Amino acid sequence: xxxxxxxxxxxxxxxxxxxxxxxxxxxxxxxxxxxxxxxxxxxxxxxxxxxxxxxxxxxxxxxxxxxxxxxxxxxxxxxxxxxxxxxxxxxxxxxxxxxxxxxxxxxxxxxxxxxxxxxxxxxxxxxxxxxxxxxxxxxxxxxxxxxxxxxxxxxxxxxxxxxxxxxxxxxxxxxxxxxxxxxxxxxxxxxxxxxxxxxxxxxxxxxxxxxxxxxxxxxxxxxxxxxxxxxxxxxxxxxxxxxxxxxxxxxxxxxxxxxxxxxxxxxxxxxxxxxxxxxxxxxxxxxxxxxxxxxxxxxxxxxxxxxxxxxxxxxxxxxxxxxxxxxxxxxxxxxxxxxxxxxxxxxxxxxxxxx
Amino acid sequence: xxxxxxxxxxxxxxxxxxxxxxxxxxxxxxxxxxxxxxxxxxxxxxxxxxxxxxxxxxxxxxxxxxxxxxxxxxxxxxxxxxxxxxxxxxxxxxxxxxxxxxxxxxxxxxxxxxxxxxxxxxxxxxxxxxxxxxxxxxxxxxxxxxxxxxxxxxxxxxxxxxxxxxxxxxxxxxxxxxxxxxxxxxxxxxxxxxxxxxxxxxxxxxxxxxxxxxxxxxxxxxxxxxxxxxxxxxxxxxxxxxxxxxxxxxxxxxxxxxxxxxxxxxxxxxxxxxxxxxxxxxxxxxxxxxxxxxxxxxxxxxxxxxxxxxxxxxxxxxxxxxxxxxxxxxxxxxxxxxxxxxxxxxxxxxxxxxx
Numbered sequence: 001x002x003x004x005x006x007x008x009x010x011x012x013x014x015x016x017x018x019x020x021x022x023x024x025x026x027x028x029x030x031x032x033x034x035x036x037x038x039x040x041x042x043x044x045x046x047x048x049x050x051x052x053x054x055x056x057x058x059x060x061x062x063x064x065x066x067x068x069x070x071x072x073x074x075x076x077x078x079x080x081x082x083x084x085x086x087x088x089x090x091x092x093x094x095x096x097x098x099x100x101x102x103x104x105x106x107x108x109x110x111x112x113x114x115x116x117x118x119x120x121x122x123x124x125x126x127x128x129x130x131x132x133x134x135x136x137x138x139x140x141x142x143x144x145x146x147x148x149x150x151x152x153x154x155x156x157x158x159x160x161x162x163x164x165x166x167x168x169x170x171x172x173x174x175x176x177x178x179x180x181x182x183x184x185x186x187x188x189x190x191x192x193x194x195x196x197x198x199x200x201x202x203x204x205x206x207x208x209x210x211x212x213x214x215x216x217x218x219x220x221x222x223x224x225x226x227x228x229x230x231x232x233x234x235x236x237x238x239x240x241x242x243x244x245x246x247x248x249x250x251x252x253x254x255x256x257x258x259x260x261x262x263x264x265x266x267x268x269x270x271x272x273x274x275x276x277x278x279x280x281x282x283x284x285x286x287x288x289x290x291x292x293x294x295x296x297x298x299x300x301x302x303x304x305x306x307x308x309x310x311x312x313x314x315x316x317x318x319x320x321x322x323x324x325x326x327x328x329x330x331x332x333x334x335x336x337x338x339x340x341x342x343x344x345x346x347x348x349x350x351x352x353x354x355x
Numbered sequence: 356x357x358x359x360x361x362x363x364x365x366x367x368x369x370x371x372x373x374x375x376x377x378x379x380x381x382x383x384x385x386x387x388x389x390x391x392x393x394x395x396x397x398x399x400x401x402x403x404x405x406x407x408x409x410x411x412x413x414x415x416x417x418x419x420x421x422x423x424x425x426x427x428x429x430x431x432x433x434x435x436x437x438x439x440x441x442x443x444x445x446x447x448x449x450x451x452x453x454x455x456x457x458x459x460x461x462x463x464x465x466x467x468x469x470x471x472x473x474x475x476x477x478x479x480x481x482x483x484x485x486x487x488x489x490x491x492x493x494x495x496x497x498x499x500x501x502x503x504x505x506x507x508x509x510x511x512x513x514x515x516x517x518x519x520x521x522x523x524x525x526x527x528x529x530x531x532x533x534x535x536x537x538x539x540x541x542x543x544x545x546x547x548x549x550x551x552x553x554x555x556x557x558x559x560x561x562x563x564x565x566x567x568x569x570x571x572x573x574x575x576x577x578x579x580x581x582x583x584x585x586x587x588x589x590x591x592x593x594x595x596x597x598x599x600x601x602x603x604x605x606x607x608x609x610x611x612x613x614x615x616x617x618x619x620x621x622x623x624x625x626x627x628x629x630x631x632x633x634x635x636x637x638x639x640x641x642x643x644x645x646x647x648x649x650x651x652x653x654x655x656x657x658x659x660x661x662x663x664x665x666x667x668x669x670x671x672x673x674x675x676x677x678x679x680x681x682x683x684x685x686x687x688x689x690x691x692x693x694x695x696x697x698x699x700x701x702x703x704x705x706x707x708x709x710x
Binding site: 139140141142143153156157188190191198224225226227228229230231238240241242244245246247248249250251252253254255256257259260261263 | 494495496497498508511512543545546553579580581582583584585586593595596597599600601602603604605606607608609610611612614615616618
């Protein structure tokens, strides 16, 4: 592109429930909050519409290129249909921009299944990784602590090789983005019952335990649902079905607790009368618990960075997603994954021979 | 037994981390809170020890019989070993008391796997039910609303017949214990992705949708993790691996949020200075969010009632578990399950023929 020192990020302007307005608003928020970052956005979408809207976002207008994409992938499109018809959509054109080396990352609020399928098709999976995964960091253990959880839904059924790769990629993510030295990694399982039927978890657990000293992370063994937010483990590895349900259970529980809290406070006359004194407490609490501050999910294991935000993303979520994209590009993340794949290749062979 | 009008509940005095003290304390709390209930406890355990401890619990002493059981099932015992050696344990003797018709229910804080295996062995699964399940009610949607979630870990891998039975039993539970007329039932799944690899969920979903009017509950289709605590659905059906992890994720998230709340309040000088005014608010909040008020899990699908409390149960949890046992016995629960099995037998045959 025109300026090689800039970080260039491809943006899918369509696909989110709130449309290009949330997207441009998010880019604007990002540029306002991080004036020091030298970033250029390549925005894919309806050019006429975008140019018109950009009049309201001068900061974005000064830091972007618009590339016209006549079509849009909808949230309800089926993956098998999309692959044939996606060529001219804003999503696929933005993905191909990463493949062609014009952009280093793509951010989209669109259809997750389509985004993953098209990313695999165009950007391709990293050599030696069996399957890319969807991941994010969730709050854990209080303070600013976080836990990396993967897979969040790209792979409904998994085997031990997939989870091996998730552990590898999750630990690199915790190191590079979470700034954790030698992260503690656990495999999600249930505790009280016999482990019948989940033999592949046992096989991977045995392999990791046998080679504990050799691993590039601290392997802690099986962890349970309570451990995800406990703060003692920094990477939790599971299949995409369980991971997706866990992620949404956390969101649902947080929402319910906020509701119970609000209801309980509303019922107290004393609480209402001192509420104005507590405004700053609630503000701080809200910031800590706001899922929008961590709702961006990363597709890892591809030869490029794909950041997926919630379909219902607003400008704040989108701004945070751009932050993820910029951080990943900074961290030289994929070269570290490739190094880890090479380092662990002997162990992988052993795992494959054992099954 | 001596008095047939009494409700008689078998109690395993050992097995919980806190030992017989929490058990007797719990029975005492229950009798104190519910003086109107005409209940007799048949307590199985170390008779000499229990008689000595009962001096402190006169209320329990007046309403119990002690049956000496020389051995104890430990939390770490393996199920396959237990089946051979359990005859003289407090857990198995208490279970056999239900089988023999002396007690109508058993309450234990012991090893879940052992309790389920021994219950299946002695009390047997209800005819027409493929597998018993572990279930509980969780807070959902605010107020006093609850959701029935099953299975919580008895069946790590499931097929459509198991989930069919879970829907049947869960809806009876919501009706009889949750007092909900025609409960709304959903199957837990992930939303955004293609459903590859989970064909059995699709098959059951199709069958239920085709026969919606015929079902003895309101079938709402697939639900996601966020819906569990959303309050719109009253029964959520899933395999025991996912259900166990969901249950523990809810517990973990609730714990983390309490911690974040407390930390945030502690950091505010104003909040500390008005905290004494808010004591009753926090008290009410604590009661709403306390997992001990709903930590009892029920084994359903057996020819008798088995109530399992947390291994770490204290007296309050144990008192609530006894409440569950008494309610189940009142509700004539199993005859309703049997009627539902008969009513749905044609549909079950259709499901079996389709696969």
